Amino acid sequence: MTKIAPGALATVEWRGKPVWVVRRTPEVLARLQTLRAELTDPDSQVSSQQPKYAANTVRSIRPETFVCVGLCTHLGCIPSFRPDPDSVQPGWPGGFYCPCHGSKFDLAGRVFKGSPAPINLLVPRYSFESDERLLIGRDSEGDAK
Numbered sequence: 001m002t003k004i005a006p007g008a009l010a011t012v013e014w015r016g017k018p019v020w021v022v023r024r025t026p027e028v029l030a031r032l033q034t035l036r037a038e039l040t041d042p043d044s045q046v047s048s049q050q051p052k053y054a055a056n057t058v059r060s061i062r063p064e065t066f067v068c069v070g071l072c073t074h075l076g077c078i079p080s081f082r083p084d085p086d087s088v089q090p091g092w093p094g095g096f097y098c099p100c101h102g103s104k105f106d107l108a109g110r111v112f113k114g115s116p117a118p119i120n121l122l123v124p125r126y127s128f129e130s131d132e133r134l135l136i137g138r139d140s141e142g143d144a145k
Helices: 026-032
Strands: 009-014 017-023 065-069 080-082 095-097 126-128 134-136
Touching: 065 134
Parallel strands: none
Antiparallel strands: 009 017, 017 065, 080 095, 126 134
């Protein structure tokens, strides 16, 4: 995934939906550890949100690579990628902001408290075929439903 610059997002289409692949920086990964109290489900307890291997703080197989479906879990709008701190409001740590109804997600797709979105952004099944190739929709457990 080194073809994606650190701090950048790439969008691909899977099953007619946008899927985001974000290459997170060490600074972003450190920031994710500080947000726990501000999040609705910091530990990804809703199992339908992600495969088991992504039920962790960074919600990914490899910490630097985040993969999620780019649709707000409120009403399906497409949030905007707002990675820069304070770019949405003072104290904003960076993440995804849905302009339709104001849902906010961190750079692990975890929803902030007070957002209309009820759950975190969805992480599809995926696997790495190599360091440069990501396969969305299939992993060692099988195909995504």
